[in-house]
Amino acid sequence: MSPPFVYMHQVQAVYQNFLGSQEGIVRAVAFGFDEGDVFHVYTAAPKTQLSGYPCASAIQFLSSMPTGDEGFLAAEQARNTMLEREVNFSASQIVIVLLAIEENQLRHRVFISNPEGQFHEGIVKFIPERSELYSRSQGLLETSILENCQVGIVGLGSGGSTVALELAKGGVGNFVLIDFDRLELANMARHTCGTGDLGRYKTKAVRDLLYGKNPYIQIKAAELDINQNLEETKLLLKDCNLIIAATDNERSRFNLNSIALEYKITTIFGRALTRAAGGDVLRVRPDEGPCLGCVFTKEFLASRQEEISQFRQAREETPAYVPDDEVKATIQVGLSSDILPISNMIVKLALVELSRGKNSGISSLEDDLIADFYIWANRREGTYASWPKMEYGSKTPSVLRWYGAKLERNLSCPVCGTQGESLSDEDNIFASQ
Ligand SMILES: [Zn+2]
Numbered sequence: 001m002s003p004p005f006v007y008m009h010q011v012q013a014v015y016q017n018f019l020g021s022q023e024g025i026v027r028a029v030a031f032g033f034d035e036g037d038v039f040h041v042y043t044a045a046p047k048t049q050l051s052g053y054p055c056a057s058a059i060q061f062l063s064s065m066p067t068g069d070e071g072f073l074a075a076e077q078a079r080n081t082m083l084e085r086e087v088n089f090s091a092s093q094i095v096i097v098l099l100a101i102e103e104n105q106l107r108h109r110v111f112i113s114n115p116e117g118q119f120h121e122g123i124v125k126f127i128p129e130r131s132e133l134y135s136r137s138q139g140l141l142e143t144s145i146l147e148n149c150q151v152g153i154v155g156l157g158s159g160g161s162t163v164a165l166e167l168a169k170g171g172v173g174n175f176v177l178i179d180f181d182r183l184e185l186a187n188m189a190r191h192t193c194g195t196g197d198l199g200r201y202k203t204k205a206v207r208d209l210l211y212g213k214n215p216y217i218q219i220k221a222a223e224l225d226i227n228q229n230l231e232e233t234k235l236l237l238k239d240c241n242l243i244i245a246a247t248d249n250e251r252s253r254f255n256l257n258s259i260a261l262e263y264k265i266t267t268i269f270g271r272a273l274t275r276a277a278g279g280d281v282l283r284v285r286p287d288e289g290p291c292l293g294c295v296f297t298k299e300f301l302a303s304r305q306e307e308i309s310q311f312r313q314a315r316e317e318t319p320a321y322v323p324d325d326e327v328k329a330t331i332q333v334g335l336s337s338d339i340l341p342i343s344n345m346i347v348k349l350a351l352v353e354l355s356r357g358k359n360s361g362i363s364s365l366e367d368d369l370i371a372d373f374y375i376w377a378n379r380r381e382g383t384y385a386s387w388p389k390m391e392y393g394s395k396t397p398s399v400l401r402w403y404g405a406k407l408e409r410n411l412s413c414p415v416c417g418t419q420g421e422s423l424s425d426e427d428n429i430f431a432s433q
Helices: 011-020 070-085 130-135 143-147 158-170 202-213 230-237 250-263 298-303 311-316 324-328 336-354 363-368
Strands: 005-008 025-033 038-042 053-062 094-102 105-113 119-126 150-154 174-178 218-222 242-245 267-272 278-284 373-377 403-405
Touching: 005 094, 005 105, 011 053, 011 094, 025 070, 025 094, 038 053, 038 094, 053 070, 070 094, 070 105, 070 119, 094 119, 143 336, 150 158, 150 230, 158 174, 158 202, 158 242, 158 267, 158 336, 174 202, 174 230, 202 218, 218 230, 230 250, 242 250, 242 336, 250 267, 250 278, 267 336, 278 336, 311 324, 336 363, 336 373
Parallel strands: 005 038, 005 119, 053 094, 150 174, 150 242, 174 218, 242 267
Antiparallel strands: 025 038, 025 053, 094 105, 105 119, 267 278, 278 373, 373 403
């Protein structure tokens, strides 16, 4: 059996501790995985969601690193010190890390004791430093561009959480996450977070998911209902470079539209239609194109009804006299794989916006994604029922392709309009539907 890998988290804190307490011993906690194949050691409350089985652990700082079998003796001594100090310092496995600085080099060894108290040696690994984490993800995008960007994501359901995770993977360094819901069993099938997060606020569960990708991301999480706390939401979002509107109701979208226009922040709206038969994505660039109010007119909303995926959402949209049971019957969700293309388009547009004007590997997409409104069909159902089959043709609209629509500002828009002219439907693919 190969020796276990022992990953050390919070390296900086460990090092500072070492400088402060030469030859001291520090209590840690370890989590084991896969029958003792891998351990993760923490010295402070971890940012990420924990998994694995908990083991007692300690870090012993030494003035020099013992060689050979003397390492085992030092580990045993450290365990005994901890046992004297803490009566309950015991577990089926104990992880003892030895650290020493010799000739300006951090030396390390790690020993794991089994339930019988016998030690075997493992291999120490460190969670990379911030600078390393980014230098290793150099690629299509100049990560330093995104590292300083702040993206606000409002609504962290299956769509918003996926967008958040993808942007974190893409290198975005700062997030504001806003949602007031908790993760419920009904969300599990489609949400990025798993059953280990049940009951938690989506903001906190998603925050931990992002920390799991990059522990150095800066995240502000707020459990707010934008419709109830508009002023607070504004304060949180006003310094963002980009806003993602992934909420599930019109009122919140219009509120976000107002914030976008007030602070002139490009905002991307995404939503799924009934049973996620398809969806649409709207990019609002204040002063440069249509706003939500220009596009999401009453007639438009009636022709493209959004998915009802949650009881709360269904309840809000149904008159109070309708009993709960009947409201529940209106919840009809699509598959996670039906939401993914929509989330992915939001991510692409977000990356284009965040790196606009900067030379990056995705610059050419700027020339492709010139439309502000996009529609997607997963199945020939609902709005798309009369569409021809995809088959081999490429000249007719079909499922599983994006369509960009050229929409212009509606001068009589109730939100941003200034005159009494109506929405131009030149090249608007809905005009012919
Ligand atoms: Zn408008």
